[in-house]
Amino acid sequence: MTLERSSRELLPEAVSQVLADFAREFRxxxxxxxxxxxxxxxHLFPPDSPGQTETHPDSILLSVPLRNGTELVLEVRRPLPEAAASAAHVLRTTLxxxxxxxxxxxxFTYEVSERYEEINLLYSIAETLGSLLRMRDAARLIxxxxxxxxxxxxxxxxxRSSEDGELHLEASVGPGGKEGPISISHSTSITSLVFRDGRPLILSGDLMDPAAEAARLGAERNDSILSVPIRYTPPSGQTRTVGVINLIGRRRGGRFTASDQKLLSAIASQVGAALENHRLMEDSLEQERMGREMELAHNLQMKLLPAMDAYDPLCIAARVEPAESVGGDFYHLFRLAGGRFGVMIGDVSSHGFPAALIMALSLSAATIYASEVEAPEEVLSGMAHALRDELETTEMYLTLFYGVLxxxxxxxxxxxxGHPHAFVLDAEGEATRLPALDPPMGIADPADYHARRIPWRPGSDLLLLFTDGLSDTLNLESRLSGERKVVSTVAxxxxxxxxDIVDALFDLERLGDPSEGDDRTAVVVRV
Incomplete structure (x- = not known):
């Protein structure tokens, strides 16, 4: 016990006042x-009595026990007035x-002070989590x-990362400790154990393997360790653990207490809600970004197709609707020498970005070879050669029709x-199928592609081309009946x-969710 503590704690103002009153009243x-x-x-009392070093041998000495085990001594010196002994015993009890x-x-003063700091901490954390700080910066500040x-x-x-399922360090304060990810299934990791069990843990560094977990946490042998799960309870659904907060070592020594655990659990609950809100916000921003990128990709792909405003809508019309933002269907139109007109339709065996890549390469190859050679079979041979490696790599194939009117x-x-949906309709509406002459590109590319020559009555004959995404999704009993529905509508x-014909085809009633179907394309030409 120090002299400073003796004067400050062992002689409160109330005690000093009572001693002075008794001394005065009872002399x-x-x-x-x-x-x-x-x-x-x-010597504690009187405080203004220097030189007091010991009690007098003839004094009355009374013990005053305190809660902390200290025993003070009340000395009543002689001479004693009448009734002094009784007053001294009353004084002892009063003290x-x-x-x-x-x-x-x-x-209670200490408790109020402690609670004030804790309440102030929780309020400060709430302000930090509600700020515009990045989550990593907010976590370090908290x-x-x-x-x-x-x-x-x-x-x-x-x-916990949603990408690899491991625990990643979001923030750390103080020296030492592991920085790399921790597997949730790690058998000796305290952090992993608390995450899996969803329960807080208080232990000492000397209870752990000092070469393993103590070093991982940055704990010394006698350090106290408090590990608390970060949990989130959604408005509906079960509570789930999203992370862990570890506190290692006390600056003034000693162990973390149940009160510390309760406070840190309250903080972890706030952090859990903030982490979930942050994740939802990140997901929302990512979806918004992806939406913008998908819209941009869709617009770029549509710009690769020939613009229909350059053609007479009475005679020529074409339209593509990808099942996703981008797809593998395409058409191409060519004004050729001698008043001839080239019409192409293609269908890649998938949809989405992989098919869109093949579609873009096909359009580019078609533009090159249709301008260099006249025969349709030679155009297909050139395109097959240009696309062979990409089709093999992606394990896709391509059905393709190219006609020159x-x-x-x-x-x-x-x-x-290999393109199944190609027809010529005559003036009476009779449809003639233009059958495949070779297999689809990417399945069994022949050494030479073949061509067929048929009559064409300008002004009365009509060329109809479409992909199976248009006919297969119609609300009918079979794919064949879907094809017949498309052809009869055009007839x-x-x-x-x-x-108007193309618009009517896209207005036909479809089966199920349109977003789950295939890309749809239709081309109608009357020249």
Whole structure:
């Protein structure tokens, strides 16, 4: 016990006042002593009596026990007035009660002070989590405040990653400790154990393998360790663990307490809600970004196709609707020498970005070879050579129809690599299928592609091309009946403008969710 503590704590103002009142009223020479060491006491009262080193041998000495085990000595010096002994015993009892009250006041003052710091910490954390700070910066700021209030030497906040399922360090304060990811299934990791069990844990560094977990946490042998799960309870659904907060070592020594655990659990609950809100916000921003990118990709892909406003809508119309933002269907139109007109349709065996890549390469190759060679079969041969490696790598295939209409010669020459939906409708609406002459590109590429020449009556014949995404999704009993529905619709409307016919095909009733279907494409040409 130090002299400073003796004067500050062992002689409260209330005790000093009572001693002074008793001494005055009963004319007593009172002294109060505290044990300084085994051989000599420390004089507490009266405070303005220098030179007092020991009690008088003929004094009355009364013990005043305190809650902390200290025993003070009340000395009543002689000569004693009448009834002094009785007054001294009353005083002794009064002092004992006063010291009890003083201890209670000191305890509650400490508790209020502690609770104030904790409440202030929780309020500060709420403000930090509600700010516009990045989550990593907010986590470090929170962890710093927690370590300051709770007297921790080191702190670490681990969060489970949705990508690899491991615990990653979001923030740390203090020296040492592991920085890399921790597997949730790690058998000796305290952090992993607390995450899996979803329960807080208080232990000492000397209970762990110092070469393993103590080093991982940055703990010394006698350090106390407090590990608390970060949990989130959604409005509906089960509570789940999203991370762990570790506090390692107390700056002033000692163990973390149940009160510390309760406070850190309350903080972890706030952090858990903030982490979930942050994740939802990140997901929302990512979806918004992906939406913008998908929209941009869709617009770019549509710009690769020939613009229909460059053609007479009465005679020529074409339209593509990908099942996703981008797809593998395409069409191409060519104004060729001698008044001839080239028409192409292609269908890649998938949809989405992989198919869109093949689609873009196909359009580029078609533009090159259609301008270099006249025969449709040679155009397909050139395209097959250009696309072979990409089709093999992606394990995709491509159905492709390319026809060249020659109104002056009254004929059409076409090549067909596995495309099933190609028809010519005459003036009476009779449909003639233009069958495939070769397999789809990417399945069994022939050494040479073949072509067929058929009559073409300009102004009366109509060329109809479409992909299976248009017919297969119609609300009918079979794919074949879907194809017949498309052809009969065109036959019924064959005198209408080409653009109206294409629009009518896309307005046909479809089966199920349109977003789950295939890309849809239709081309109608009357020249």
């Amino acid at each position: 007593l020479d009172l002294h109060l002593w505290a044990p300084l060491d085994r051989h000599r006491p420390h 004992e009660h006063l010291y009890d009250n003083a201890e209670e006041i000191r305890f 962890l710093t405040e927690v370590c300051d209030v709770m007297g921790a030497r080191r702190g670490a906040l681990w969060v 020659d109104p002056e010669a009254g004929e059409m020459v076409y090549a067909n690599a 019924r409307m064959r005198e209408a403008p080409a653009r």
